[in-house]
Amino acid sequence: MVAYLVCVYIYVYMREATCSIKTKREMELIYDSLVWLSLFLSLVLILRLNGKKWRNRNKNLPPGPPGWPLFGNMFDLGTTPHRALYDLKFKYGPVLMLRLGSIDTLVVQSAKAAAEFFKNHDASFCDRKSPDVLSAYNYEDASLAIGHYGPFWRMLRRLCSMELMANKRLNETASIRRKCIDQMLRSIEDDAVAAKERGESGVVNLPHYFFLMSFNVLGNLMLSRDLLDSQCKEGHDFFHSMDKVAEWVGKPNVADFLPFLKWLDPQGLKRSMLRDMGRAKEIVAGFVEQRIKEHKLGKEETKDFLDTLLEYEGDGKEWHEKIPYEKVIIIVLEIFFTGTETTSTTIEWVMAELLNNPEVMRKVKEELNVVVGENRKVEESDIEKLSYLQAVLKETLRLHPPVPLLLPRNTIQDTNFMGYHITKDTQVFVNVWAIGRDPNSWQDPFTFKPERFLGSNIDYKGQNFELIPFGSGRRICVGMSLAQRLVSLGLASLIHDFDWELDKNLTHETLDMNERIGITVRKLQPLYLIPKKRPRTIVV
Numbered sequence: 193m194v195a196y197l198v199c200v201y202i203y204v205y206m207r208e209a210t211c212s213i214k215t216k217r218e219m220e221l222i223y224d225s226l227v228w229l230s231l232f233l234s235l236v237l238i239l240r241l242n243g244k245k246w247r248n249r250n251k252n253l254p255p256g257p258p259g260w261p262l263f264g265n266m267f268d269l270g271t272t273p274h275r276a277l278y279d280l281k282f283k284y285g286p287v288l289m290l291r292l293g294s295i296d297t298l299v300v301q302s303a304k305a306a307a308e309f310f311k312n313h314d315a316s317f318c319d320r321k322s323p324d325v326l327s328a329y330n331y332e333d334a335s336l337a338i339g340h341y342g343p344f345w346r347m348l349r350r351l352c353s354m355e356l357m358a359n360k361r362l363n364e365t366a367s368i369r370r371k372c373i374d375q376m377l378r379s380i381e382d383d384a385v386a387a388k389e390r391g392e393s394g395v396v397n398l399p400h401y402f403f404l405m406s407f408n409v410l411g412n413l414m415l416s417r418d419l420l421d422s423q424c425k426e427g428h429d430f431f432h433s434m435d436k437v438a439e440w441v442g443k444p445n446v447a448d449f450l451p452f453l454k455w456l457d458p459q460g461l462k463r464s465m466l467r468d469m470g471r472a473k474e475i476v477a478g479f480v481e482q483r484i485k486e487h488k489l490g491k492e493e494t495k496d497f498l499d500t501l502l503e504y505e506g507d508g509k510e511w512h513e514k515i516p517y518e519k520v521i522i523i524v525l526e527i528f529f530t531g532t533e534t535t536s537t538t539i540e541w542v543m544a545e546l547l548n549n550p551e552v553m554r555k556v557k558e559e560l561n562v563v564v565g566e567n568r569k570v571e572e573s574d575i576e577k578l579s580y581l582q583a584v585l586k587e588t589l590r591l592h593p594p595v596p597l598l599l600p601r602n603t604i605q606d607t608n609f610m611g612y613h614i615t616k617d618t619q620v621f622v623n624v625w626a627i628g629r630d631p632n633s634w635q636d637p638f639t640f641k642p643e644r645f646l647g648s649n650i651d652y653k654g655q656n657f658e659l660i661p662f663g664s665g666r667r668i669c670v671g672m673s674l675a676q677r678l679v680s681l682g683l684a685s686l687i688h689d690f691d692w693e694l695d696k697n698l699t700h701e702t703l704d705m706n707e708r709i710g711i712t713v714r715k716l717q718p719l720y721l722i723p724k725k726r727p728r729t730i731v732v
């Protein structure tokens with residue numbers, strides 16, 4: 193209050209002064225006032241931050257490294273936060289507390305602590321902390337992924353689980369996945385042949401093809417459209433806008449750590465987000481309006497997820513109204529956003545590990561030959577029988593979880609967690625990357641060894657806390673079953689249809705496995721590979 197009154201006073205004083213500047217002395221007076229104003233505001237801020245520390249001084253907080261005034265531990269995170277946090281674990285143990293700018297952050301880094309977190313305290317930690325860029329167009333209010341825990345979120349979660357991701361629904365949509373994977377295989381082959389004809393090596397950016405394929409699967413599931421068909425111009429624009437949206441979300445934003453800078457948008461990320469999300473929203477709005485017209489004309493096609501969202505009228509328990517039109521658009525955007533980058537990142541790491549470990553690749557091919565045979569396509573019904581391929585997928589997700597800190601949780605109420613006092617509004621990271629490398633959970637944790645999963649019951653479905661790449665508890669990934677089907681079938685088809693080789697100046701010893709952070713953790717160098725079509729007569 194005092195700060196506010198002083199600011200108002202200085203503002204009025206300066207306005208008067210600037211209106212009647214006459215001399216150099218008066219100019220100096222204004223500059224002096226500005227310096228005093230900024231000093232005063234910094235002091236207020238530091239006192240506020242210290243005040244919080246002081247209030248917490250008698251509470252039993254988890255250990256953590258000392259921080260800088262104002263910035264706290266922001267600089268301790270470096271460019272790959274999951275790795276920096278993993279290093280801190282050796283000094284401070286598996287549960288630690290950081291202060292990132294003005295945000296208290298709890299970090300959980302062992303299977304035992306994760307089990308305690310998800311089994312006994314999930315209700316206290318099931319809210320989300322959302323990044324500032326996703327306040328554009330009130331995205332967070334309509335979001336399943338970063339939305340606050342409450343009636344709207346619960347309704348949407350149920351709707352998504354039952355109408356889009358339930359096993360029955362996924363079985364009914366198997367042909368869509370098959371169709372989109374076939375299109376991907378054909379484009380890879382055509383593009384590689386065309387490149388060879390131009391005298392090039394024929395390398396293809398494999399994860400990009402997978403990204404396009406998952407984008408197309410989601411377009412079919414939600415909007416009954418082949419968005420990347422050459423006939424669908426809006427589909428291509430939508431793809432490019434969504435690509436940009438993902439880029440802005442993936443960039444670290446100083447305003448997330450120092451919320452008093454939000455209004456300034458110092459890196460211009462929110463402005464960029466408003467532009468690109470605005471374009472993506474416009475395109476989806478066009479699809480939605482067209483669908484509403486079709487409904488009015490009584491054109492009844494097969495029902496997709498957009499129909500479900502538009503027709504929904506409440507669950508009679510917690511939610512009693514239709515989903516507002518603006519929210520429908522955001523929900524559609526979000527499913528594209530969450531389902532494409534994660535699946536293509538997973539494929540990129542699996543293929544990189546397979547090329548790095550030729551013996552493992554040989555075993556995957558051998559299993560495919562035994563289970564599927566040389567002359568037929570892989571089908572979803574084969575996946576259960578491909579136990580070595582499933583082990584390869586688990587081992588990849590153990591070492592390269594695409595979302596290594598899960599999506600940040602937020603603490604709903606003051607909570608006693610493993611004897612520590614965690615205050616309301618504390619952000620939480622669960623470092624599944626560190627948990628996957630914990631020698632207390634894994635023998636020989638740094639070696640890529642799919643065999644460890646053969647004959648083991650450990651799965652990634654949220655019950656085995658040493659392997660939780662999809663999270664666990666109430667906010668576990670809602671798209672897990674779809675991801676499992678899409679990635680397994682896509683991967684099996686890629687390996688069954690092609691032999692994959694590294695470009696000529698690379699060997700499996702020199703293949704780069706470094707990471708870069710974005711919306712997911714991808715390979716620093718995108719995976720370019722040469723596909724060689726395997727000769728076979730496909731019997732459909």
Ligand code: HEM
Binds near residue numbers: 593662
């Ligand atoms: C291999 C692929 C995928 C991985 C590794 C992955 C990983 C994750 C993770 C770690 C979370 C946060 C869980 C938590 O906080 O406990 C999450 C949430 C979510 N995922 Fe996925 N995901 C994948 C694929 C998908 C797909 C295909 C979709 C949808 C088409 C999807 C939609 C979502 C949504 C909507 C949420 C938010 C759930 C909520 O907060 O209630 N994901 N995912």
